[in-house]
Structures are given as C-alpha cells and as structure tokens.
Amino acid sequence: MTTSVRGDAVEIHWQRLRVRVDSALDLALQFGEGCPIELQEAMRYSVLGSGKRLRPLLVLLAAEACGGLVEAALPAACAVELIHAYSLVHDDLPAMDDDDLRRGRPTCHKQFGEATAILVGDALQARAFELLASGIKPAERTVRCVAELARAAGATALVGGQTDDLAGLNSHATVERLQAIHRRKTGAMFVVSLRLGAIVAGATDDQLTALTEYGTHVGLAFQIIDDLLDVSGQQDVVGKRLGKDHDRRKLTYPQLLGVEASRHRVEELLDSAIRALEPIGDDADSLRGLARFIVQRDH
Numbered sequence: 383m384t385t386s387v388r389g390d391a392v393e394i395h396w397q398r399l400r401v402r403v404d405s406a407l408d409l410a411l412q413f414g415e416g417c418p419i420e421l422q423e424a425m426r427y428s429v430l431g432s433g434k435r436l437r438p439l440l441v442l443l444a445a446e447a448c449g450g451l452v453e454a455a456l457p458a459a460c461a462v463e464l465i466h467a468y469s470l471v472h473d474d475l476p477a478m479d480d481d482d483l484r485r486g487r488p489t490c491h492k493q494f495g496e497a498t499a500i501l502v503g504d505a506l507q508a509r510a511f512e513l514l515a516s517g518i519k520p521a522e523r524t525v526r527c528v529a530e531l532a533r534a535a536g537a538t539a540l541v542g543g544q545t546d547d548l549a550g551l552n553s554h555a556t557v558e559r560l561q562a563i564h565r566r567k568t569g570a571m572f573v574v575s576l577r578l579g580a581i582v583a584g585a586t587d588d589q590l591t592a593l594t595e596y597g598t599h600v601g602l603a604f605q606i607i608d609d610l611l612d613v614s615g616q617q618d619v620v621g622k623r624l625g626k627d628h629d630r631r632k633l634t635y636p637q638l639l640g641v642e643a644s645r646h647r648v649e650e651l652l653d654s655a656i657r658a659l660e661p662i663g664d665d666a667d668s669l670r671g672l673a674r675f676i677v678q679r680d681h
Contacts, residue, residue, distance in 0.1 A: 392667065392668055393671075395668060399452065403438045406457075411425055411426050421502065424490055424498050424501075425506060425509075427490065427494070428470070428502055429467045429506070436604075437459075437575040440462075440572060440575035441462055443579065444578075444579030444669070447579075447589070448584070454583070457513045458517075460513050461514045461531060462575045465531065468502070468504075469544070469571075471506070473544065476496065511532070523584075530577055531578065535574075539567075539571075543563050543565075543567025546563045547567055547633070555638065557638050561602065564601070565602065568602070568605040570601075571601070572597045573597035574597075591661075592661045595655075596655045599651045599658065605635075606644050609634040610648075612634065
C-alpha cells in the first residue's frame with residue numbers, strides 16, 4: 383500500500399524509516415569469523431555513526447511513492463549508504479581531502495590507520511553490490527539496480543566528480559564547471575537512490591523521469607548548502623572541519639556566486655524539485671518534505 387503522510391507525521395515517518403535502515407545496516411555489517419576483527423570494527427565505525435541517512439531515505443520514500451514496500455527496498459537503501467560511506471572514508475584520506483573529523487569524531491584513517499581505511503572503502507563497496515545481488519527480487523530488477531548503482535558510483539559520475547573536485551581552481555573556474563562536478567559527485571548518488579527505490583517498486587517510466595528530475599535538483603541544492611555551511615556553519619553542529627574548501631582553494635558556489643546568490647539558487651532548486659513531483663501526486667508528499675528539510679538543514 384502506498385504511504386502518504388503530511389505535516390508533522392512526515393518527520394515521524396522518516397524517523398521510523400531511519401530506525402529500519404540502521405537495523406538493516408547493523409545486520410549487513412556482521413560478518414562472523416571470516417572478516418578480520420579490526421576491519422569489521424572499522425567498517426561499522428564508518429557506517430553506523432550519526433549519519434543523516436538521506437540517501438537510504440530517498441530509496442525508501444521513492445519506493446513508497448511508486449507503490450512499493452519498504453522491506454523490499456531495504457537492501458538497495460543499505461547499498462547506497464555503504465557506497466556513500468566508502469566514498470567518505472576515501473575522500474577523508476590524506477591523499478584526497480585530508481580530513482581528520484567526520485560526523486563529530488575522528489575520521490576512519492585517524493582512528494584505524496590509512497591502510498585499514500583504504501581496505502574499509504574497498505570492502506564497503508563490495509558489500510554494497512553483494513546486498514543488491516542477493517536482496518533484490520526478481521532477477522531483472524536485480525540486474526537493473528546493480529547496473530544503475532555501478533554507473534552512479536563509477537568513473538563518469540561519483541569518482542569522476544571527485545577527480546575534478548580535487549583539481550579545484552586550477553582551470554575553468556565557472557559555475558557551469560562546478561555544477562557539472564556536483565551533478566556527478568553528489569547529484570548522481572541522490573538520483574540513483576531514487577531510481578533504485580523506484581525500480582524495486584516496479585515504477586512506470588513517467589515516475590522514474592519525475593524522480594530523476596527531482597533528484598537532480600535536490601542533489602545540487604544539497605551541495606550548495608554544504609558549501610554554505612563550510613563558510614558559515616558551526617563546526618560542533620556540522621560535525622566536520624569547516625573552512626577547508628577555502629584553505630584548499632576548492633571550487634564552491636559561495637566563492638563563485640556569493641552567499642546570497644547561492645541561497646537564492648537553493649530556493650530555485652527547491653521549487654524545481656517540488657514541481658518535478660507533480661506527476662506522482664500526493665504519494666510524493668514525504669519526498670517534498672525531505673527536499674524542504676535538505677535546504678533548511680544546519681549540518
């Protein structure tokens with residue numbers, strides 16, 4: 383049955399879904415005797431902290447909006463969170479963004495060492511695809527989900543976006559270039575989360591198109607908010623070191639557009655995201671609420 387919630391009930395619904403995601407992630411990261419203890423501890427440390435779980439929420443809410451069941455979409459929700467966690471572990475490494483704080487505590491390589499952090503990322507990525515391959519039914523949906531996530535996490539999307547992001551201001555410092563980076567680095571994972579939920583639910587082409595457009599706008603808005611928080615957020619609230627983008631001369635929206643213009647762009651993206659959901663109707667109310675939460679967040 384499709385879930386449609388409004389007002390305060392939306393946040394209650396999210397909290398319930400987060401609990402289910404956290405429980406499923408906990409189970410997914412219990413390997414028994416086959417996994418070295420330190421590796422399992424480091425994987426659990428990197429995934430089971432105080433994350434917002436936005437990407438798995440997008441999976442589950444998209445599945446519900448398309449008439450699917452949360453239980454059927456949970457493997458996909460866990461898979462995208464593991465890919466996200468792996469990307470953060472690797473992004474934080476000294477050779478990449480060189481961060482020592484994540485979600486309010488030491489990053490994986492600070493806690494367990496660089497070699498273990500690299501292996502954690504490798505293992506989380508493999509586990510993500512294992513969850514899809516073993517947990518999504520029927521087989522044709524399994525294949526679609528694996529292909530979608532592999533593409534979104536690969537060289538033309540997440541990894542390619544990170545590559546260009548590391549290049550910073552070396553060349554072509556334009557809004558168009560920055561937008562292209564973040565549509566791949568951040569936006570691709572938002573979009574694929576929605577598409578996985580929709581695919582699991584057996585969505586129509588029109589529903590998939592609407593969710594893809596919504597995810598594109600929301601993902602970009604999320605990244606601009608991240609850039610703004612790096613400029614004006616509070617470190618104890620955000621949970622990571624701030625001002626690092628400026629220190630590393632990385633390309634950001636406030637730097638190119640200014641703070642006020644960046645905030646205005648976020649509002650435009652929010653309006654576009656909400657309009658994109660019109661073909662789905664009231665069944666997408668939770669996704670509309672989540673878009674508003676994303677642009678109003680302080681961490």
